Amino acid sequence: xxxxxxxxxxxxxxxxxxxxxxxxxxxxxxxxxxxxxxxxxxxxxxxxxxxxxxxxxxxxxxxxxxxxxxxxxxxxxxxxxxxxxxxxxxxxxxxxxxxxxxxxxxxxxxxxxxxxxxxxxxxxxxxxxxxxxxxxxxxxxxxxxxxxxxxxxxxxxxxxxxxxxxxxxxxxxxxxxxxxxxxxxxxxxxxxxxxxxxxxxxxxxxxxxxxxxxxxxxxxxxxxxxxxxxxxxxxxxxxxxxxxxxxxxxxxxxxxxxxxxxxxxxxxxxxxxxxxxxxxxxxxxxxxxxxxxxxxxxxxxxxxxxxxxxxxxxxxxxxxxxxxxxxxxxxxxxxxxxxxxxxxxxxxxxxxxxxxxxxxxxxxxxxxxxxxxxxxxxxxxxxxxxxxxxxxxxxxxxxxxxxxxxxxxxxxxxxxxxxx
Amino acid sequence: xxxxxxxxxxxxxxxxxxxxxxxxxxxxxxxxxxxxxxxxxxxxxxxxxxxxxxxxxxxxxxxxxxxxxxxxxxxxxxxxxxxxxxxxxxxxxxxxxxxxxxxxxxxxxxxxxxxxxxxxxxxxxxxxxxxxxxxxxxxxxxxxxxxxxxxxxxxxxxxxxxxxxxxxxxxxxxxxxxxxxxxxxxxxxxxxxxxxxxxxxxxxxxxxxxxxxxxxxxxxxxxxxxxxxxxxxxxxxxxxxxxxxxxxxxxxxxxxxxxxxxxxxxxxxxxxxxxxxxxxxxxxxxxxxxxxxxx
Numbered sequence: 001x002x003x004x005x006x007x008x009x010x011x012x013x014x015x016x017x018x019x020x021x022x023x024x025x026x027x028x029x030x031x032x033x034x035x036x037x038x039x040x041x042x043x044x045x046x047x048x049x050x051x052x053x054x055x056x057x058x059x060x061x062x063x064x065x066x067x068x069x070x071x072x073x074x075x076x077x078x079x080x081x082x083x084x085x086x087x088x089x090x091x092x093x094x095x096x097x098x099x100x101x102x103x104x105x106x107x108x109x110x111x112x113x114x115x116x117x118x119x120x121x122x123x124x125x126x127x128x129x130x131x132x133x134x135x136x137x138x139x140x141x142x143x144x145x146x147x148x149x150x151x152x153x154x155x156x157x158x159x160x161x162x163x164x165x166x167x168x169x170x171x172x173x174x175x176x177x178x179x180x181x182x183x184x185x186x187x188x189x190x191x192x193x194x195x196x197x198x199x200x201x202x203x204x205x206x207x208x209x210x211x212x213x214x215x216x217x218x219x220x221x222x223x224x225x226x227x228x229x230x231x232x233x234x235x236x237x238x239x240x241x242x243x244x245x246x247x248x249x250x251x252x253x254x255x256x257x258x259x260x261x262x263x264x265x266x267x268x269x270x271x272x273x274x275x276x277x278x279x280x281x282x283x284x285x286x287x288x289x290x291x292x293x294x295x296x297x298x299x300x301x302x303x304x305x306x307x308x309x310x311x312x313x314x315x316x317x318x319x320x321x322x323x324x325x326x327x328x329x330x331x332x333x334x335x336x337x338x339x340x341x342x343x344x345x346x347x348x349x350x351x352x353x354x355x356x357x358x359x360x361x362x363x364x365x366x367x368x369x370x371x372x373x374x375x376x377x378x379x380x381x382x383x384x385x386x387x388x389x390x391x392x393x394x395x396x397x398x399x400x401x402x403x404x405x406x407x408x409x410x411x412x413x414x415x416x417x418x419x420x
Numbered sequence: 421x422x423x424x425x426x427x428x429x430x431x432x433x434x435x436x437x438x439x440x441x442x443x444x445x446x447x448x449x450x451x452x453x454x455x456x457x458x459x460x461x462x463x464x465x466x467x468x469x470x471x472x473x474x475x476x477x478x479x480x481x482x483x484x485x486x487x488x489x490x491x492x493x494x495x496x497x498x499x500x501x502x503x504x505x506x507x508x509x510x511x512x513x514x515x516x517x518x519x520x521x522x523x524x525x526x527x528x529x530x531x532x533x534x535x536x537x538x539x540x541x542x543x544x545x546x547x548x549x550x551x552x553x554x555x556x557x558x559x560x561x562x563x564x565x566x567x568x569x570x571x572x573x574x575x576x577x578x579x580x581x582x583x584x585x586x587x588x589x590x591x592x593x594x595x596x597x598x599x600x601x602x603x604x605x606x607x608x609x610x611x612x613x614x615x616x617x618x619x620x621x622x623x624x625x626x627x628x629x630x631x632x633x634x635x636x637x638x639x640x641x642x643x644x645x646x647x648x649x650x651x652x653x654x655x656x657x658x659x660x661x662x663x664x665x666x667x668x669x670x671x672x673x674x675x676x677x678x679x680x681x682x683x684x685x686x687x688x689x690x691x692x693x694x695x696x697x698x699x700x701x702x703x704x705x706x707x708x709x710x711x712x713x714x715x
Contacts, residue, residue: 182563248571394574
């Protein structure tokens, strides 16, 4: 037997005994499930450790699954009375989980809805239904404008653009073409398939004076003057002779930015980690540029934790305590440091240190004016916007017509989903 | 009780005892899920809640879905382009390779290599080949020659053939090997007799080689047809940003099934599409077997 094996055995027996002792002291064990992502698992391990130290009578067992299997596992386990007491889910799935009776609302005495409204960033209210909250995030994500500092220096640009007009001006200076007029470096990346559909929906449409949806995101409302202005602005980046980008440039927007062939790039806070590892790429971040009248707007998405219908009795009480800890300031700060995702409360996010952080700051400041789209079918709704642009690019359809078609197609998706 | 059986009956008992494993395997792994899929196609299910009865709703939705008809047409374009092209190319290569002695094994290996390569890896490499400048190989070559750019993947007309090309190329190796086996199986004496009679190569090809290759051709046609009707990995990996795009120009039925099931979680609708695919495969295979069978 190798030393490692002996040590493993010893450790196992020690934890076994600890487990026995624990149960003697009437310990409750609850299960927590999330999908597998290294940093998230690591952060959750640290949180569980701290939570258990503060609550010795509760143990939390974490299981994680590959993202691809996650939904099916959760769906089959909970109705069978197995699986998690506290579960992590994407905010866009809330409705499905609610309707399938996989989760239960958070108790109103510990999580009063009005208190949450005042403590969390505004977009978290998407998790509220009537007087109850169904789920709460520890961390949130938002969009910001990444820029390549080397290319900025080279083009003699001193500061990143503050407005949409400046964005085009700056992008123009950063664009390079070969003799035949083919783009070899783009001013800004573009592509509805990446994050641009969020930027267009919650950013541009609102900045041009519109409101992309009505009736709690059940009615499409961007087939308007504002929507058209937003679409024209967006497509002017890559259509026409003075295009500053191409939607197909280097296959993927983030690839072009990573390769140093794009001056600017709009992406989510989750991109920070992968950009930090790129050698030779010097980049900065700034808030999304303001609209013609100075309006700023952003998009935020998040993963939430919720208590499942499986948790009852003392497990339910333990799950409530765990949820309280997961939404505490301490947990949010830890999550920011370990995972790089933004705190869901201004009390943590808007501290001087966090809000002025050169990297996280622009994202966190963006949260104050961020909106969360309540998607019925995120990929389907993204596809609608992808095709809106493709019709204009590939089939020469006018902006007005393409916008109207898109609005109709998305409305149909929403109607099907909400059973209208 | 076993003792009272006749020898014949005992043989039957033993035969079934040995058949039990494949029978159980087939019923659990094949027939049960197939039956279940057909059942789900008449239900609504989002993987989370209960299944609810939907009657023919999923089929009616399918019939009225313009994307489905576009995808249905795409699937047949893959079939109608892919099968004949790959059949002709692989026959021509096999025919000549069969007569070649110099470096025969090496060349055969070269043709077979793409078949062994992971479709995912290959699709990504071709995806990069097809990019515009500055990354794309083909467009960089065109740019060096001073020829204008070709939009391979970002085009509603070019994208499908562009996606199909590596799929055809990948399947060639297998078909060439099968054709060569078929060519070798034709008795030499027929060719000798033909040569003694002074017949030209065209007549030999048309009157001897092709008719005797018929079983091989039937096999390859049926096999590659099923392959092209089920095309998925090449399309998905070459268009992951916008699966089956642009504007559904490359989307095959299997990709639509995948999206309905695992991004929209509409299992009933996906199952209905699967049933349609099953029927299409069945009809196409039966038709081909009937048409190509010996008259």
